[in-house]
Amino acid sequence: SSTTQRLNGLIHLIFKQIFDDENNNKIVEGWGEIGLPPKKAGCYEADFIDVQNYCQQFIKQIRENENINEFSTYDPFLNLNSQYFIQIRNDNSSQNSFEKCFRFLFSILDNCSFNFEPWSKQPKCGIEVAILDAWAKSISIPLF
Secondary structure, eight states, rough: OOOOOOEEEEEEEEEEESSGGGGGGGGEEEEEEEOOOOTTTTTOOOOHHHHHHHHHHHHHHHHHTGGGGGGGGOOOTTSSOTTEEEEEEEESSOOOOOHHHHHHHHHHHHHHHTSTTOOHHHHHHHHHHHHHHHHHHHOOOOOO
């Protein structure tokens, strides 16, 4: 693209793990950025309004499916080669509340009703990166 200005979207997710002792609460943040150059069919299909609409639908579906435990065994890496995400692929027997939450969010993201839209790839990718960023930070492994 030959534009002189760019508009990007920034996804910021904040997770708080709450323990009985307030001094032990842990906060993890995840960030995802979405490049939003002018729309171009087959290449750049999302604009800022599309990202907002996708995020609103994602949040709506989270609220409609609040039972995190129901999705705690969801494997967002099932279709990937086993050499990837080795540290967070496990047998689900030792999940902490962060991991349950991340698996839950991936199950919602992978089944978001807007995923059929041609512009859905950019906002989905931004949210996915933010979840992966937070997940990596929660286990002290850099995403990059």
